Amino acid sequence: MSSPKAAAKAAPKAARKPAPAISAEPSKSEKAAFLKAMMEGIKPGSLAAQKSAAKKEPGARLLGKVPKTKASPAPKAAAAKPARTSAKKAEGAPKVEILRKISGAAGVARTPESERAFALAKELEAALADGKLDLIQPPAMQALMGALCKVYSANEDSGNRYPILAGRAAVTGTDVMIVCGALLKAVDLQVFELGMWQSWAGR
Amino acid sequence: MAEQFVSKASEFKDGDRQIIRLGEQEIGIFKHEGKFYAYSNFCLHQGGPACEGLTIAGVKEHLREDKTSAGLYFDEASMHFVCPWHGYEYDMFTGEQVADRKLKLKKYEIVQKGDEVYVVA
Ligand code: FES
Numbered sequence: 268m269s270s271p272k273a274a275a276k277a278a279p280k281a282a283r284k285p286a287p288a289i290s291a292e293p294s295k296s297e298k299a300a301f302l303k304a305m306m307e308g309i310k311p312g313s314l315a316a317q318k319s320a321a322k323k324e325p326g327a328r329l330l331g332k333v334p335k336t337k338a339s340p341a342p343k344a345a346a347a348k349p350a351r352t353s354a355k356k357a358e359g360a361p362k363v364e365i366l367r368k369i370s371g372a373a374g375v376a377r378t379p380e381s382e383r384a385f386a387l388a389k390e391l392e393a394a395l396a397d398g399k400l401d402l403i404q405p406p407a408m409q410a411l412m413g414a415l416c417k418v419y420s421a422n423e424d425s426g427n428r429y430p431i432l433a434g435r436a437a438v439t440g441t442d443v444m445i446v447c448g449a450l451l452k453a454v455d456l457q458v459f460e461l462g463m464w465q466s467w468a469g470r
Numbered sequence: 471m472a473e474q475f476v477s478k479a480s481e482f483k484d485g486d487r488q489i490i491r492l493g494e495q496e497i498g499i500f501k502h503e504g505k506f507y508a509y510s511n512f513c514l515h516q517g518g519p520a521c522e523g524l525t526i527a528g529v530k531e532h533l534r535e536d537k538t539s540a541g542l543y544f545d546e547a548s549m550h551f552v553c554p555w556h557g558y559e560y561d562m563f564t565g566e567q568v569a570d571r572k573l574k575l576k577k578y579e580i581v582q583k584g585d586e587v588y589v590v591a
Contacts, residue, residue, distance in 0.1 A: 369487040
């Protein structure tokens with residue numbers, strides 16, 4: 268991927284001549300500020316609401332007073348300057364305003380079987396890291412893989428749907444392709460049959 | 471610098487985050503393994519909401535003695551948060567951008583007094 272700097276270097280000289288004002292590209296920070304403002308909109312409590320309130324009400328503190336309802340419009344020219352002066356004079360530190368609370372993953376009580384599965388997964392990962400590829404012998408791998416396939420698909424069918432891999436699982440695309448390919452081959456399915464089934468079943 | 475009350479510690483569960491505004495600053499406060507971390511919510515890349523994306527352990531690689539790869543793994547001792555706009559990844563403990571540790575989000579001190587959490591700003 269070429270960096271913006273490299274792209275700028277590669278651009279012909281003519282393209283770097285000052286463009287007419289109307290088509291001038293805004294700077295990165297201007298774009299970011301614009302996008303942020305678009306995302307936020309003028310909602311109560313936002314910086315935009317505070318700024319617009321400060322413009323509308325000459326006496327309003329820029330960082331403190333936020334209108335809960337729409338303020339009646341005040342003459343713009345008269346409002347702008349005094350508001351800035353009063354913001355400078357504002358006493359005390361600004362107050363904390365909670366914008367969003369984002370919950371972490373909900374703690375789920377683990378069953379003893381889940382605990383054993385976690386322990387086994389950890390053991391396998393550690394063995395793999397040590398280069399011990401044959402910790403699980405083929406018949407045991409087949410039994411485990413078969414049971415996992417059946418349990419996962421039974422859960423799917425019964426409506427208990429969840430991602431098959433945790434966000435944190437470090438499984439590469441190649442790992443997935445190898446395993447999926449082997450599973451399809453084991454039950455004599457072609458990739459196009461999988462695609463067909465997915466489109467019919469809406470999965 | 472003044473201490474500003476943010477929340478009750480008991481209402482702040484492990485893994486939770488709060489995005490607060492303090493004057494013109496927007497701050498993301500994380501609770502990770504019982505400790506609080508607070509950083510500016512303005513991404514160093516293009517001003518995106520840096521503290522509002524995925525949190526994820528650092529990805530490392532197991533190398534065999536001959537330096538060939540034995541696979542990737544998540545290093546549970548580290549924790550990163552990822553800006554949702556274009557994926558700048560920051561170290562939860564330092565605020566550094568992990569691909570270029572010279573870049574650092576502004577860090578805020580968090581003080582806990584009993585059950586009360588304060589941000590120093
Ligand atoms: S704005 Fe955060 S990664 Fe681009």
